[in-house]
Amino acid sequence: MSERPRLTVLSGPSGVGKSTVVAHMRKEYPGVWLSVSATTRSPRPGEQHGVHYFFVSDEEMDKLIANGELLEWAEFAGNRYGTPRAAVLEHLEAGVPVLLEIDLQGARQVRESMPEAQLVFLAPPSWEELVRRLTGRGTESPEVIERRLAAARVELAAEPEFDVTLVNTSVEDVARELLALMNVV
Numbered sequence: 001m002s003e004r005p006r007l008t009v010l011s012g013p014s015g016v017g018k019s020t021v022v023a024h025m026r027k028e029y030p031g032v033w034l035s036v037s038a039t040t041r042s043p044r045p046g047e048q049h050g051v052h053y054f055f056v057s058d059e060e061m062d063k064l065i066a067n068g069e070l071l072e073w074a075e076f077a078g079n080r081y082g083t084p085r086a087a088v089l090e091h092l093e094a095g096v097p098v099l100l101e102i103d104l105q106g107a108r109q110v111r112e113s114m115p116e117a118q119l120v121f122l123a124p125p126s127w128e129e130l131v132r133r134l135t136g137r138g139t140e141s142p143e144v145i146e147r148r149l150a151a152a153r154v155e156l157a158a159e160p161e162f163d164v165t166l167v168n169t170s171v172e173d174v175a176r177e178l179l180a181l182m183n184v185v
């Protein structure tokens with residue numbers, strides 16, 4: 001008998017490789033559904049509305065929050081991010097494994113509202129490697145990188161709150177481990 005799919009939350013400091021791992025996983029195993037968050041941050045080159053994020057204005061985000069349409073939301077490095085609730089519940093009810101890639105504050109809210117969720121922490125092999133990845137991505141200004149590194153220190157300290165830690169040394173290995181945790185492989 002297969003277990004009912006659970007909601008899985010993937011968190012970890014900015015630059016650790018969450019998006020890379022998730023993109024790899026989706027390419028190999030399209031059966032997992034990844035929630036598309038709403039955000040007030042501007043799109044990076046190549047990011048598409050409705051695919052990577054729903055890019056919304058501050059006013060639109062205010063409305064989503066006020067109408068209770070978000071399962072959780074948080075402010076991160078100067079922008080707001082939130083998970084649309086309805087799509088998550090619909091997929092879980094249809095038996096599809098659901099993955100959320102969200103920050104620590106969001107993970108804590110999901111733990112409160114859906115205690116059956118499994119919380120997975122993606123850790124860097126070292127602090128130096130995290131700095132290298134975040135800087136090497138080249139998508140943020142030095143000031144934004146500083147803010148994200150400050151947030152990263154807080155996120156790393158919260159690792160014991162998570163059910164499982166995966167160290168992102170190899171993208172392929174981590175993607176496989178994550179799928180195993182989700183009972184997909």
Ligand SMILES: Nc1nc2c(ncn2[C@@H]2O[C@H](COP(=O)(O)OP(=O)(O)O)[C@@H](O)[C@H]2O)c(=O)[nH]1
Pocket residue numbers: 011012013014015018019037038041072073074076081082083101102103104105106107
């Ligand atoms: N709480 C919450 N965090 C989110 C959501 N979507 C994305 N995030 C987190 O917001 C942070 C910044 O995301 P982003 O600007 O895309 O940068 P990146 O993850 O470093 O590439 C990351 O920790 C994401 O996991 C969401 O819906 N809710």
Ligand SMILES: Nc1ncnc2c1ncn2[C@@H]1O[C@H](COP(=O)(O)OP(=O)(O)O)[C@@H](O)[C@H]1O
Pocket residue numbers: 012013014015016017018019020021133134136137168169170171
């Ligand atoms: N296992 C890995 N080894 C080396 N570089 C990696 C690895 N995973 C991700 N990266 C690189 O690190 C940078 C940050 O990854 P990204 O997926 O954008 O992180 P996040 O979504 O957690 O902010 C990217 O340039 C990415 O190519």
